[in-house]
Amino acid sequence: MQPKSTVSRQVKTEIAGIAGLAFCGILVETSMNVTFPTLMGLFHTTLNNVQWITTPTY
Secondary structure (H helix, E strand, C coil), rough: CCCCCCCCCHHHHHHHHHHHHHHHHHHHHHHHCHHHHHHHHHHHCCCHHHHHHHHCCC
């Protein structure tokens, strides 16, 4: 019989943290799409400019 392999609590916490950060990044990027019409009107600019400005650079 082979020994049972287990995942440490630290690895599980790291995975949960990375998943949480990925979710937050997607949520922020998606929520910015809702503000595009307001930003376009406020700054009197085109959709292309607003998309370029709000694109995250990682």
